[in-house]
Amino acid sequence: MKVNVLSPLYIESGESYDSLLSYLDLQKNRLFVVDIEKFFKAIGASLSVEFADWINKNMAKIDKLEDLKRKNKKIAKKINDEKWKIKKIFNLKNFLQENNISFHKIKSSCVIYDVNCENNPPFGKEIFPFIKQMNKVYIPGTEIKGAIRTALLYKIIKEDKDMQRFLQNRLKGILKEKIKINDQDFTYEELINEVKNKKKFNRKFKKYLVNKGKSIESELQNLVFRRYAKDDPKYDLLKFLQVGDSELVEPSEVLSISYAEPFNTSKSFKVFYEYIIPDTQLSLKEFCIEFNLNKFENIGLTQKYKRLIKDVNAILSACYEFTKDLLEEEIAFSKAYELKDVLNQLIQIEAKNTPDTPVIRIGKDQGYLSITVGLAVKKLWPDLYENILIHTTKNISYDSQHGGPLPKSRKLVKWNGQSITAGWIQLIPDNIQKDSRTYSKEGLQDKDMNRAIEALKKKFKVRELKK
Secondary structure, eight states: OOOESSSSBOOOOOOOOGGGSEEEEEEEEEEEEEEEHHHHHHHHHHHHHHHHHHHHHHHHHHHHHHHHHHHHHGHHHHHHHHHHHHHHOSHHHHHHHHOOOOHHHHHHHEEEEEESSOOOOOOOOEEBBBBBEEEOOOOOHHHHHHHHHHHHHHHHHHHHHHHHHHHHHHHHHTTTTTEEEEEEEEEEHHHHHHHHHOHHHHHHHHHHHHHHHHHHHHHHHHHTTTTTTTGGGGOGGGEEEEEEBBBBHHHHEEEEEEEEESSSSSSSOOOEEEEOOOTOEEEOOOEEEEEHHHHHHHOOOOHHGGGGGGGHHHHHHHHHHHHHHHHHHHHHHHHTTTTTHHHHHHHHHHOOOOOOSSSESTTTTTOOHSSSSSHHHHHHOOOHHHHTTTSSSSSSOOOGGGOOSOOOOOEEEEEEEEOOOOOOOEEEOOSSOOOEEETTTTTHHHHHHHHHHHHHHHHTTTOOOOO
């Protein structure tokens, strides 16, 4: 299976680094990520102390200017100009030049990797690196498998009347359900009324609502994917789907730094990430179904559920259906808010989404509807979505009469001078991948065993003995 990246893609590593301590070549728009411990060893003890003093001295100047700015806002522009002068020279590149240290020497011994910059990070800005193994970029199979899980859950909810009744009853049922908070009884309906449409909501009430929402989705997941083995992940239906990590690639070949910022929020801020560049294509090490019949029976699922993952085509079709409805929702949002760049992007992505080569969304900032049962509930029961479900999220939850419903904002990535959405990839099957392999307790099924024996006979030219 190949993965074609359709938009900037970021998958978090749980780490970050400071652009101040990296070497940014503005002429070539490249940032060189430096191992600071190796850097100190390379420049020696004396210069290491000088480097630390140089950082402290410049940081003190900036802090002093910030303090003056807070005390006297009339001189804010003048102070900002002074800060810019300091920041212009306050970087690793300038320190090396001031001390006649060759960057080539540092590059050969201290640079971990280098990466292109779609948009250069400002002074001291924190940058979040893409996940890596041995300093090489890859897409984890678990990310793709998580997106597939959401797509399969969506398909079941839309098609299975029993699951619809369960989810509908659970959402309706929480309104009268009681919970004790600080020795006082509340219904969840009362908690919802205390938090909805409020910028400053009761955080304790929100926490209980969020936990209730997670609990209902967990019940649904167990019912769909585990049934009788709810507490044992070994018997999860998706255990039969094997999705390997992608190949490892050099960061300099596929990454570029840019930023994401929220749209339609009261506060604006920029977060810088290492993104995989659109049009990058990577191969997955594995993508197949491996059925163990005994485990499947132990889960207690019917043939209806087996058909969900009967082969790779069934998986791809479910992904296509989910993304089709998701794109419809995202396109409607971009039209409503006149996001022309996003609209053009999504229309192009929509054209690529087919049952054989579906689009899915993974990584950071993919949005609430991409990772929850929210889209299914919104499609089937808009009233339950607006009056109950959106209020079980940790975010501010406005209904349609107050600028909602959630999500009413999006994270957009600055790319090629446009603001677009992140995380879209396309799955493209290749001819090498096997669709499925089925095992019983004794091993291969008889048909598969006979087929394997015949193949071996042919390969090694084994002749049958005459009777």
